[in-house]
Amino acid sequence: MKRRKRGSWEQFWLTYKHRPGSLIMRILVVISAILTAGILFSLILYILVNGVVHLKPELFAWEFNTDNMSMMPAIISTVYITALSLLMAVPIGIFSAIYLVEYAKRGSKLVKIIRTTTETLQGIPSIVYGLFGYILFVITLGWSYSLLAGAVTLAIMILPLIIRTTEEALISVPDAYREGSFGLGAGKLRTVFKIILPCAVPGILAGVILAIGRIVGESAALIFTAGTVAQVPGSLFDSARTLSVHMYALLSEGLYTNEAYATAVVLLVLVILINAVSGFIAKKLATR
Amino acid sequence: MRKYSESIMKVVFLIAACVSIIAVILICVFLFASGVPAIKEIGISDFLLGNSWKPNQELYGIFPMIIGSIYVTAGSIIIGVPIGLLCAVFMARYCPKGLYRILKPAVDLLAGIPSIVYGFFGLMVIVPMVQGSLGGSGKCLLTASILLGIMILPTIISVSESNIRAVPEYYYEGSLALGATKERSVFRAVLPAAKMGILAGVILGIGRAIGETMAVVMVCGNQAIMPEGITSGVRTLTANIVLEMGYASGLHREALIATAVVLFVFILIINLSFTALKRRAD
Amino acid sequence: MDKYTIENLELFYGDFKALKNINLNIKEKEITAFIGPSGCGKSTLLKTLNRMNDLVEGCRIKGKIKLDGEDIYGKIDVNHLRKRVGMVFQKPNPFPMSIFDNIAYGPRTHGIHSKSRLSEIVEKSLKDVAIWDEVKDRLNKSALGLSGGQQQRLCIARALAVEPEVILMDEPTSALDPISTSKIEDLTVELKEKYTIIMVTHNMQQAARISDKTAFFLLGDMVEFNDTEKLFSMPEDKRTEDYITGRFG
Numbered sequence: 001m002k003r004r005k006r007g008s009w010e011q012f013w014l015t016y017k018h019r020p021g022s023l024i025m026r027i028l029v030v031i032s033a034i035l036t037a038g039i040l041f042s043l044i045l046y047i048l049v050n051g052v053v054h055l056k057p058e059l060f061a062w063e064f065n066t067d068n069m070s071m072m073p074a075i076i077s078t079v080y081i082t083a084l085s086l087l088m089a090v091p092i093g094i095f096s097a098i099y100l101v102e103y104a105k106r107g108s109k110l111v112k113i114i115r116t117t118t119e120t121l122q123g124i125p126s127i128v129y130g131l132f133g134y135i136l137f138v139i140t141l142g143w144s145y146s147l148l149a150g151a152v153t154l155a156i157m158i159l160p161l162i163i164r165t166t167e168e169a170l171i172s173v174p175d176a177y178r179e180g181s182f183g184l185g186a187g188k189l190r191t192v193f194k195i196i197l198p199c200a201v202p203g204i205l206a207g208v209i210l211a212i213g214r215i216v217g218e219s220a221a222l223i224f225t226a227g228t229v230a231q232v233p234g235s236l237f238d239s240a241r242t243l244s245v246h247m248y249a250l251l252s253e254g255l256y257t258n259e260a261y262a263t264a265v266v267l268l269v270l271v272i273l274i275n276a277v278s279g280f281i282a283k284k285l286a287t288r
Numbered sequence: 289m290r291k292y293s294e295s296i297m298k299v300v301f302l303i304a305a306c307v308s309i310i311a312v313i314l315i316c317v318f319l320f321a322s323g324v325p326a327i328k329e330i331g332i333s334d335f336l337l338g339n340s341w342k343p344n345q346e347l348y349g350i351f352p353m354i355i356g357s358i359y360v361t362a363g364s365i366i367i368g369v370p371i372g373l374l375c376a377v378f379m380a381r382y383c384p385k386g387l388y389r390i391l392k393p394a395v396d397l398l399a400g401i402p403s404i405v406y407g408f409f410g411l412m413v414i415v416p417m418v419q420g421s422l423g424g425s426g427k428c429l430l431t432a433s434i435l436l437g438i439m440i441l442p443t444i445i446s447v448s449e450s451n452i453r454a455v456p457e458y459y460y461e462g463s464l465a466l467g468a469t470k471e472r473s474v475f476r477a478v479l480p481a482a483k484m485g486i487l488a489g490v491i492l493g494i495g496r497a498i499g500e501t502m503a504v505v506m507v508c509g510n511q512a513i514m515p516e517g518i519t520s521g522v523r524t525l526t527a528n529i530v531l532e533m534g535y536a537s538g539l540h541r542e543a544l545i546a547t548a549v550v551l552f553v554f555i556l557i558i559n560l561s562f563t564a565l566k567r568r569a570d
Numbered sequence: 571m572d573k574y575t576i577e578n579l580e581l582f583y584g585d586f587k588a589l590k591n592i593n594l595n596i597k598e599k600e601i602t603a604f605i606g607p608s609g610c611g612k613s614t615l616l617k618t619l620n621r622m623n624d625l626v627e628g629c630r631i632k633g634k635i636k637l638d639g640e641d642i643y644g645k646i647d648v649n650h651l652r653k654r655v656g657m658v659f660q661k662p663n664p665f666p667m668s669i670f671d672n673i674a675y676g677p678r679t680h681g682i683h684s685k686s687r688l689s690e691i692v693e694k695s696l697k698d699v700a701i702w703d704e705v706k707d708r709l710n711k712s713a714l715g716l717s718g719g720q721q722q723r724l725c726i727a728r729a730l731a732v733e734p735e736v737i738l739m740d741e742p743t744s745a746l747d748p749i750s751t752s753k754i755e756d757l758t759v760e761l762k763e764k765y766t767i768i769m770v771t772h773n774m775q776q777a778a779r780i781s782d783k784t785a786f787f788l789l790g791d792m793v794e795f796n797d798t799e800k801l802f803s804m805p806e807d808k809r810t811e812d813y814i815t816g817r818f819g
Contacts, residue, residue, distance in 0.1 A: 015469060016469075019469055021472075022470070023471075025471040026470075028374055029374045029375075029377050029382060030378065031374075032370070032374035032375040033374070033382075033383070035371055035375075036371065036372075036391075036395065036398070036441055037390075037391060039398075039438055039441075040394050040395075040397060040398050041394075043401070043405075043409050046412075046413060047408075047409065050412075092307050093304075095300060095304030095305070096301070096304040096305035098301050099301035099304060100305060102301075104305070110305075114308060114309060116563070117309045117311070118308050119559060119562075119563060120312055120556070121308055121312060123499075123555050123559040123562070124315070124499070124552070125495075125498070125500070125501065126501065127499065127501040127526045127529055127530060127548065128315075128319070128499070128548050129315075131319065131533070131545055131548045132315045132319055134533075135322050136318050156311045156315075159307065159308055159311065160308065187294055189294050213400045216402065217400065217403065217404075217405075218402070219402070219403065220403070220501040220526070223533075223534075224533055224534075244402050244404045247404050247405070247408070248404050251404075251407075251408060251411070264408055267405055268401070271401055272397060274400065275400050276393075279396065
């Protein structure tokens with residue numbers, strides 16, 4: 001059987017020989033894609049190649065001191081701040097999405113205002129969040145640089161992300177499920193918690209994981225709220241630095257490039273893992 | 289009993305939904321309350337249009353930083369938008385399925401890399417490259433633009449790609465049937481149909497670029513002067529805040545908060561135009 | 571004079587054989603209609619004539635299709651082929667740009683950029699489809715503001731503007747109201763003075779009204795090909811008779 005080979009060189013030549021403009025555009029398109037992928041892979045490769053050799057055991061010592069420059073306290077603080085922020089943002093985010101999707105009248109004034117404010121929150125740069133947290137929590141409420149101030153600031157920052165992904169997840173639950181549940185005489189509340197939320201879990205989870213990614217990568221919003229103390233915080237009102245802030249601190253002191261490389265490796269691996277998990281969940285969602 | 293819990297939870301949901309409204313109000317109130325008095329004290333024109341920022345001499349003019357932010361953002365758009373748009377065209381129209389399975393997560397990952405890591409990469413790789421080819425310190429407008437151009441790529445790419453994919457296939461087919469090449473069909477028939485959405489993506493990218501802090505501060509040189517060329521050091525509004533907030537006090541600190549107010553207003557304007565464009569695109 | 575010669579054409583989507591051993595000669599400056607129930611392969615065959623089926627993944631063909639004696643699946647410039655063989659789609663698909671730019675799109679694609687020349691082409695093409703008087707005052711307005719029937723005539727004008735030899739029409743009136751349909755039919759009959767027209771339709775009356783030759787397809791086979799009058803009055807094949815008398819489809 002004769003198979004016509006698509007895009008053979010001969011066909012390519014026939015198409016482009018008299019059409020240099022199209023040929024140039026095609027080349028530019030391919031170059032841009034190569035460039036984009038190339039930038040990413042060279043960045044990852046550069047950090048890994050230069051960083052892995054500096055991953056020494058003392059960098060993971062439990063106690064931080066200026067000799068070992070351990071990132072372990074920073075890793076623990078990152079976990080604390082992530083958990084605290086999620087603890088605040090996830091319930092509020094899910095509840096407000098439930099209100100927007102299941103309770104509010106479509107197109108009501110309140111919904112419009114909420115939509116505008118979440119969009120506004122989404123666009124605010126992290127440094128502005130940082131200053132806001134500094135003024136309100138650190139100064140006005142007198143929490144000083146603390147785990148709590150940092151976590152609340154980040155919770156506000158990731159709130160729009162949680163709301164939006166949860167909303168999408170709720171909307172994608174078929175109306176038939178709702179009708180089925182109401183038809184059995186279940187109340188709205190029961191329907192929401194027993195039927196709709198369980199169906200929306202993967203979508204919500206994907207949003208939560210994206211939010212974790214943002215928290216782990218955040219630095220500007222934390223420097224002036226959680227501060228930069230390199231020890232494991234003992235209470236909610238102790239200052240703490242996350243891994244990203246740790247890396248910033250290392251760089252701004254200018255003496256610890258090797259340690260910064262090592263921290264970058266850890267951060268990068270974390271981010272790649274987070275992305276892989278969220279990609280995996282997204283794929284699960286798509287095939288469902 | 290059930291009736292009570294139904295109505296109680298409804299109120300709880302409503303309150304949760306209002307949290308974002310409260311948050312925006314709090315942010316506005318506290319930023320403006322701390323920043324606006326400083327602007328008044330310095331004088332609005334001295335603050336916005338003053339050419340020198342010398343806190344030890346009580347000079348708080350942020351004009352160089354405003355210009356710095358605008359230049360750096362413009363530079364990043366010039367670099368990031370063409371590459372991002374063309375890459376989006378590749379992904380939507382040329383990419384074989386197998387390659388797409390690699391490229392799409394790669395672009396998502398590009399969006400997930402922390403800005404401090406970008407800043408570090410810029411410092412260790414792009415700065416020496418610019419220094420080597422153009423001389424000077426390498427920490428300059430061009431370097432910051434390149435780095436930010438890379439950082440806004442994922443935004444531009446994903447927004448453009450989804451808008452290109454949303455264009456009905458019959459525009460593309462209609463163009464091919466007239467004897468146009470694939471490239472002409474994509475660039476002259478499909479892209480114009482997606483232009484509003486793509487523009488919204490560009491505006492989103494502008495917002496990212498103007499608000500970016502930690503990456504820029506490491507590569508832009510941070511001189512609080514009017515930039516004179518692409519190899520001149522610049523300081524952005526964001527860099528100004530992060531550099532001095534740690535030790536500032538009194539009017540100096542309030543002037544930095546006022547800087548954030550200016551940044552916030554910029555972002556609000558950008559957000560508003562984004563929303564307006566998105567409405568038109570839909 | 572034969573415009574198209576189709577010899578032993580077979581077409582596959584993956585493993586599925588969508589067209590089976592088609593042999594067909596299509597005459598110049600006539601209207602040839604392809605009829606048959608949906609899924610019979612008539613649209614597929616139409617798309618092979620200007621190689622729009624290249625866009626379909628996993629689609630491959632066996633056999634030969636010759637346009638003026640030249641194999642269009644051989645070493646040819648596909649874009650040039652599509653310039654010679656224009657196409658009008660089922661759903662009117664004007665580009666989201668002005669009426670003028672819609673018509674000028676093709677000529678510009680093929681290198682005509684002079685403003686006065688383009689204006690001439692636009693006017694002539696719009697006059698050819700008898701829509702000039704309706705739109706001459708709003709050439710710079712979006713084409714999407716036109717009615718469905720006007721949009722379809724605009725799309726025909728757009729196809730004419732590149733000076734094709736053949737026009738393929740894929741159920742061009744299926745999305746239109748009866749009045750617009752009859753206008754398009756009248757137009758099609760006028761156009762055969764200058765162009766070879768091949769039309770897919772699932773409207774048998776339409777084929778009977780305007781075509782010179784009709785081919786009847788069923789499940790990938792070409793059951794019968796004849797003068798339209800003969801095919802509708804004395805079909806040679808039982809299946810054709812069943813179809814045109816409405817026993818299936």
